[in-house]
Amino acid sequence: MPRLDPHSYADSDQPQTKSIELSLEVDFVSRVLEGEVALRFHQPGTGPIDLDTRGLRIDSVRSASGATLPFALSPPEPILGSRLRIDLPPATSGARIRYATSPEASALQWLAPAQTADGAQPFLYSQCQPIHARSLLPLQDTPRIRVTVKSARFTVPVRLRTLMAAAAKGREPAGEGRATDVFEMPQPIPPYLLAFAVGDLVPRQLSPRSAVWSERAVADAAAEEFAGVERMIGAAERLFGPYEWDRFDILVMPPSFPYGGMENPRLTFVTPSIIAGDKSLVNVLAHELAHAWTGNLVTNASANDFWLNEGFTVYAERRILEALEGREMAELHAAVGAHDLAVALERFEDQPQLTRLRNDLAGVDPDQAYSTVPYEKGFLLLRRLEELAGREAWDGFLRWYLEKFRFRSIVTQDFLEALEARLPGLAARAGALRFIDEPGVPEDAPRPQSARLRELQELASRQKLPEQRLNPTELLVYLKSLPAPERDTVRALDGLFGLSERRSLELRHSFVLLQLRAGMSEGIEGARRIARETGRMKYLRPIFSELARTGRETAQRIYRESRHAYHPIARAVIEGLVDDRLT
Ligand code: BES
Ligand code: ZN
Numbered sequence: 001m002p003r004l005d006p007h008s009y010a011d012s013d014q015p016q017t018k019s020i021e022l023s024l025e026v027d028f029v030s031r032v033l034e035g036e037v038a039l040r041f042h043q044p045g046t047g048p049i050d051l052d053t054r055g056l057r058i059d060s061v062r063s064a065s066g067a068t069l070p071f072a073l074s075p076p077e078p079i080l081g082s083r084l085r086i087d088l089p090p091a092t093s094g095a096r097i098r099y100a101t102s103p104e105a106s107a108l109q110w111l112a113p114a115q116t117a118d119g120a121q122p123f124l125y126s127q128c129q130p131i132h133a134r135s136l137l138p139l140q141d142t143p144r145i146r147v148t149v150k151s152a153r154f155t156v157p158v159r160l161r162t163l164m165a166a167a168a169k170g171r172e173p174a175g176e177g178r179a180t181d182v183f184e185m186p187q188p189i190p191p192y193l194l195a196f197a198v199g200d201l202v203p204r205q206l207s208p209r210s211a212v213w214s215e216r217a218v219a220d221a222a223a224e225e226f227a228g229v230e231r232m233i234g235a236a237e238r239l240f241g242p243y244e245w246d247r248f249d250i251l252v253m254p255p256s257f258p259y260g261g262m263e264n265p266r267l268t269f270v271t272p273s274i275i276a277g278d279k280s281l282v283n284v285l286a287h288e289l290a291h292a293w294t295g296n297l298v299t300n301a302s303a304n305d306f307w308l309n310e311g312f313t314v315y316a317e318r319r320i321l322e323a324l325e326g327r328e329m330a331e332l333h334a335a336v337g338a339h340d341l342a343v344a345l346e347r348f349e350d351q352p353q354l355t356r357l358r359n360d361l362a363g364v365d366p367d368q369a370y371s372t373v374p375y376e377k378g379f380l381l382l383r384r385l386e387e388l389a390g391r392e393a394w395d396g397f398l399r400w401y402l403e404k405f406r407f408r409s410i411v412t413q414d415f416l417e418a419l420e421a422r423l424p425g426l427a428a429r430a431g432a433l434r435f436i437d438e439p440g441v442p443e444d445a446p447r448p449q450s451a452r453l454r455e456l457q458e459l460a461s462r463q464k465l466p467e468q469r470l471n472p473t474e475l476l477v478y479l480k481s482l483p484a485p486e487r488d489t490v491r492a493l494d495g496l497f498g499l500s501e502r503r504s505l506e507l508r509h510s511f512v513l514l515q516l517r518a519g520m521s522e523g524i525e526g527a528r529r530i531a532r533e534t535g536r537m538k539y540l541r542p543i544f545s546e547l548a549r550t551g552r553e554t555a556q557r558i559y560r561e562s563r564h565a566y567h568p569i570a571r572a573v574i575e576g577l578v579d580d581r582l583t
Pocket of ligand 2: 287291309310313
């Protein structure tokens with residue numbers, strides 16, 4: 001039974017799924033999806049096929065011709081879930097499974113009207129990466145097995161609408177105040193990119209191939225913030241080749257969305273916290289757009305090679321930013337990344353193996369291993385390779401690599417072999433294997449460099465206040481470079497830059513961290529506000545670790561006030577930090 005992926009029961013000797021057809025009733029009262037999925041295999045097969053499931057109720061399994069098939073659902077494993085084994089009679093071309101999800105499905109967050117921006121209608125969304133698709137439907141939940149979606153049908157209350165990361169095929173009446181939204185996904189995708197949302201959503205057109213969807217309350221601000229998206233797509237296409245997914249739409253999620261963004265194909269999900277009012281956080285959009293090439297076209301084969309998705313994407317994101325905003329700005333973003341990498345390396349001091357780029361995550365929950373290391377350490381390796389190869393040769397390699405592996409799922413070794421074939425000796429000169437297989441960051445890793453960056457770091461290291469105006473990214477670099485400042489400095493900074501009232505949580509949370517470290521009570525109030533405003537883990541994690549360091553009780557109190565709004569993944573992370581045994 002050769003398993004393909006440490007986080008899936010999929011077996012390479014068994015038939016592999018080629019396409020799926022999905023039909024689901026969305027019930028906001030019982031918080032359950034109920035319906036049917038039909039899996040079609042590449043080749044007719046026989047014998048057992050093992051699917052991944054988590055918390056699913058399986059009602060029946062039939063073959064494509066309608067014959068009932070025997071199946072067995074194993075007891076759940078904590079990380080993998082339950083194996084669903086189906087016995088296929090000779091020459092079976094597919095399986096049709098009737099099932100229902102659990103109200104606790106790990107891929108879903110069901111929000112009450114009060115938890116949305118408009119406050120009037122409920123909201124539902126999915127987040128499948130890394131291994132939550134199995135709580136939504138039974139399937140081979142490994143990025144090694146790409147699938148197309150022949151059709152996906154969601155039946156929802158007529159006042160709501162479904163958006164799927166797929167091509168919309170229209171809406172059909174379903175009776176009793178309900179309607180069915182129909183989609184199809186012709187490009188083969190890894191299961192973690194299956195995604196949909198249901199809510200009272202409205203579009204604003206941004207360009208012929210791009211619209212932003214959101215609740216009404218944020219629609220205008222969102223359209224303004226993302227107005228430059230077409231220029232971004234253009235810049236990315238010049239760097240990486242044609243955009244292959246037809247549309248690039250954006251969905252602004254409710255505040256509880258635990259990530260900054262998620263690169264769902266054709267429909268990127270973003271946190272509302274990137275709407276800063278000054279376009280200073282659109283690098284998140286550049287990042288999710290870049291995944292259309294690095295991640296969605298060329299995909300990591302399992303969580304062990306996650307850096308192939310995220311390291312490449314951070315690199316691509318900064319190339320897009322450089323093209324749009326210039327080298328200085330891109331370097332400032334790289335400096336912020338280098339700072340966050342240092343913080344993450346500290347967090348993994350006791351588990352240095354998790355700071356390698358190539359990992360063995362058998363027995364490890366990928367949500368627990370998640371950190372910025374594959375992002376920023378991966379970026380540093382690619383930057384090093386670029387420096388040594390020279391930009392022209394490196395860009396040639398990148399395009400060739402993206403073309404060679406398009407719509408495929410690969411491991412680090414595939415990347416290394418391609419690199420050796422096209423730029424022989426480069427990996428050795430860069431010491432690539434030290435980045436890939438050793439913990440920490442090599443001494444000779446590249447450092448971001450620019451005149452502006454030097455000035456800001458110099459000011460910060462002497463605890464001197466900036467005399468000129470700083471743009472939001474400059475200000476962020478400055479704040480992150482300040483070594484534990486005195487209270488007076490912190491207050492003066494607030495006076496100069498209005499940091500405690502900034503809309504940008506990127507800036508405000510960095511400032512609150514300084515207040516907390518300086519032991520200022522205003523910091524606790526600021527932390528509480530952030531905890532209530534967002535469910536984004538990038539902000540909650542540092543805020544709650546700092547709170548927990550200075551006063552565990554306060555941290556627990558603030559967590560209790562806000563936890564109802566958080567996604568279960570965020571809850572698990574914060575509970576680990578504030579060590580709170582409440583459920
Ligand atoms: N694909 C990730 C989000 C993700 C990773 C979700 C792993 C679940 C498991 C997304 O592209 C991402 O990296 N988002 C970042 C954006 C940032 C690096 C600009 C985030 O959420 O902060
Ligand atoms: Zn990413």
